[in-house]
Amino acid sequence: MTDGTTPHPPRHDTFRRLLELAFGAMAGTDPVVVTTNDQMAIRLRHEWRSYLAESAGGLPDIATSMLRTAPVLLIPPWERISGPPAAAAEETPLRSIHEIVVAGIRPEGAEALLAALLPASALTSPGCRRFREIVDHSWQPCLVIFAAGIFAGVHELFDTAAVFWRPRSSAGQPLKLFRFPRHEDEKAVESDFRRLLGRAGGAGKFGYVLPGPPEAGESLSIELHDPVTTARWSELNVWGTTVPLKDLFAFPAPALHRTADRHLLHDQRQDGSVRVVAGRDLRYDGTLAGPDDSSRWAKVPPDRQLQAGDLLVRRMFSPHARGNLVVAEVAANDLPLAADDSLVTLRANGQLGGPQRLVAVLFLRSPLVRAWAVGLSVAALAPSVLRDLPIPQPDAALAVTIEGLESARSQLESWRDESEALLASVFEDESAVTARRRILESGRQLRMRVDAAALLDDFSHRVRTRYPHPIAYRWSEVQVHLSRGAHEAAYEAILETAEVLLCYTALAVLSLSRDAGLRLGAVDGIRKRLSRGGSNGPGFGDWAAILKEAAESKAFRRTPDGDPLNDFSRIFSAPEAASARQRLAGRRNAKSHLRRVDAIDLPSAIEEAHADLTTLLEHVSFLADLPLVHVTGVRWDTLRRTAQVDYQELMGDNALVPGQQRPYANSDLEIGSLYLANEDGQLHLLRPFLLRRRCPVCRSWETFHVDNTPDASTVTVKSLERGHTDTDPALRQVLEHVGFVE
Structure with a gap:
């Protein structure tokens, strides 16, 4: 992966320090590093005793031999097998060199400690389940450290795992899962990791302890087994029942493959062609974007075209994405359309009622399903991945409530019908006085309804x-x-x-x-x-x-x-x-x-x-979907691991807005700072680029940004609302920290 000359990222040394702490706590001694000169093996900067194998094929025997006298840190090549697999189960072969190497190592002694640096997908991906089953037959994991941006030559978003195994025993042992997060103080990370190593149970800020390892072959994803997440999954039955997604929806095949069918795609609409929608055409509000200059078109048979009511899910999903799954519904006025292979199409079966369908859609867009998708560590949400996703279905009481909400959507139509009936009856009363009074009273209420509804369609409003x-x-x-x-x-x-x-x-x-x-x-x-x-x-x-x-x-x-x-x-x-x-x-x-x-x-x-x-x-x-938020207070609950946040949502032209409260999963929010609220509820700090402060000229709370630096120690900020200015000498150092000033 690297020739050894590329410098390691700054986080590399902290990651090595976590490994040192782990070996010290679990073995009381330094490990022997077993690796090769293979260019596909990552490089770890260390001073431990090393044994360099001539090839990957010799690593299992060397590691097994070393385990008799010392803990072993295995660094195998990360390389997929080309040609016939060298090791295989009857159903599913091992597909990578690192899988074969780890699967070939035998426990030596009840206290043996084996650690390995692997792609995180080896521990979390459904495609690596057979590998985990083989390893779990002889070993059981006791600690996993997940991290990204650690090694030279490896993409900063690529997830790596340091996994520690002990020989399998009937008693079992706790499993500790830890995430070395990005954009966190590394001293705080190390301190939290020390505490995790000493824990017998519970959770810290960046990791937690499971009473025992999952079932053989199951994913070791830290997101999937998070106690907060698993508790929410266990509560799904509160809604009514849970059923697999495949019982509610069919999975029609995509009409066109972007690569295999590229000869069928064209940039301009032609006679008989339909627009081919892709992942980028799905909006966060659940609708489809209209055609634009980048739209593609193709002639697609009617039986392979989309239907009104079909749900479209963006197939590509990154564990580092901050938003929930993007799910859009095909409306009748969107047709005719076809989907390409960047989307998964869901078509409701004939028995799925309106409330049940709505709950399924809302659940697919929920943070809980996002956590599930992150835990899978897959590159794409294929139908095979989604089929068995448990979907909550509402009980009778909840279904009635949802039906009531649905009926509200048609209320405006009924008001229109009422207005037409009122106009038609103007001269039907026997008394003109009675008719006039009835028209004035009934018409007043209808006009107020229409005026309120019309504001929703007014762009300026x-x-x-x-x-x-x-x-x-x-x-x-x-x-x-x-x-x-x-x-x-x-x-x-x-x-x-x-x-x-x-x-x-x-x-x-x-x-x-x-x-x-x-x-x-x-x-x-x-x-x-x-x-x-x-x-x-x-x-x-x-x-x-x-x-x-x-x-x-x-x-x-x-x-x-x-x-x-x-x-x-x-x-x-x-x-x-x-x-x-x-x-x-x-x-x-x-x-x-x-x-x-x-x-x-x-x-x-x-x-x-x-x-x-x-x-x-x-x-x-x-x-409109990314509110500007001013945090005014934060109260952290250590036992529940949640914060209660006081904030103002600064949306609209009125600066006097009521305070609100909401729970938040982290305590690292700054009181007095501005944040951008994502659709999944995450808050993104805007300081020091945007600041909320009281204007010295008009005395009102306004939004300021950096305007100029009159001298080496002063920073002038300017209000976005009225253009008034203020000075802030303390801001200079912060701007230097973020690279806005030298």
Whole structure:
């Protein structure tokens, strides 16, 4: 995997230290490292005694011999077998060199301790079940350390496992599972691991103890056996019953294979062709995106096309994805459609009722199913993986409640029918006085219903009520100026709103990309200017450059499904959004250089700029599903391992919002900081890119970002809502830490 010259990642030494602690606690002595010079074997930097085998074939006998006198750390080559398998069970062969090596090692003595560095999939994947069954016949696992980003030459997201085995005994022994997390203080990780080694039961922050190992061959996934997760699985019967997914839905084969059938796909719609949808076409709100410039088309027989009511699940799933499974429903007005092999199609059987179907869909989108999918460690959610997934089905009482919720959807239609009936009866009363009174009273209530419902379809209302506060506030200001006929103020407000929109989304991208370990070259220019000092801080062009790079970067396109970065990186992927941004940028530059719009041309300029701003706002509609959250308090419950979080959801144009409470799985939240709330409830820290503080000018709570650095010790921040500024000397060091200032 590496020639030994590539430097190890910074986390490598901490991982080796965890191994040292484990051998010290379990054997009281250092191990003998048994490995080869094979280029497919990872390299561990250590000072332990080593034995280098000439080939992988000699590793089992050498390790067995060494176990008689010392604990062994085995580092086998990670390589799949080519040609006929060298070792096989009757049903399923062992498929990798490391599987064959481990399976060939024999216990020597009741106290023997064998450890191995393996791909985590060997311990968790369904495809490696036979390997685990063979090993479990002679050994039983007692400790597993999962980690990623440890070894040179191995992708930073590739999951590695250090597994420790003792000879199998009838008494059994506890199994300790530990995750070396990313983006955590490594001293805290080591401290928590020490405590785990001394535990006889219970859980720490990054690991826990099982009373005994799972059944032979079962996955050792730390996510799958998490006590919190297993407790929730055991509670599913509270809903009513659980049945396998295959009993509720059929699995029609995909209409087209992206590779094998690529000759059938074309970029333009033709006579008799239908749109072929892929994973990217599934929205987080459960609907399908409409056709765009990247849509593919093909002639597909009717019996292989999708039907109204079909459910589509994104097949690709990464354990590092932050969101839940993406499940969308095919509506009648989406048809005709066909699915490619990036999707799994679920078609409800004829006996599945409405409430039962709805609960199944909601469950597939739940964090619990996400944890199950992560625990499988599979590269794709194939039908074979999903068939036996237990699905809760509602009991009678819950079904009645769900039916009531479903009936509410049709209420607006009944109001329409009521309105038509009322109009038709205007002159049916014998008394005109009675008819007039009845029409006024009944019509008033109906008008109020319609007015309330109409707001749901009003885009401007959605922006004012469901977009993050800085954007919603600026948009409301635009509407006020337009309604008053204040043309110059309206034009300026439109351009400022566009800049605030780009600023907010770009800074969110910076925060999320830092969490994901992704670098943006567009930040270099901002960092140099801020480091030089002066009043020339980031502006419209910088924010646009960040978003443009995110849209074009291959690294961002490889971001796992469900990550909010996917949505942010696609803001300018549509040509109409990119064009709207460029036109607004041109107007903003012209205004900055005193090239004002003539009074005669101002009304048309306002109309065009407002249309472009609306286009951008429409392309960031996903922001309504990513609330801006201000954490105001955190109370950690050590016994329940949950936190009670006090927060304000800063959505809509009103800054005065009520406080709310919610549970949270971690205690590492900062009181007073802003967070971006993902759809799965995870909170992503926005500090120091976006800050919540009281404005010194207007005394109201506002959202600030870095504006400039007048000198080497001062940082000026500017409000997104009103443009007021403040200074914060303490912010300089934090900005240096995140690479925003040198």
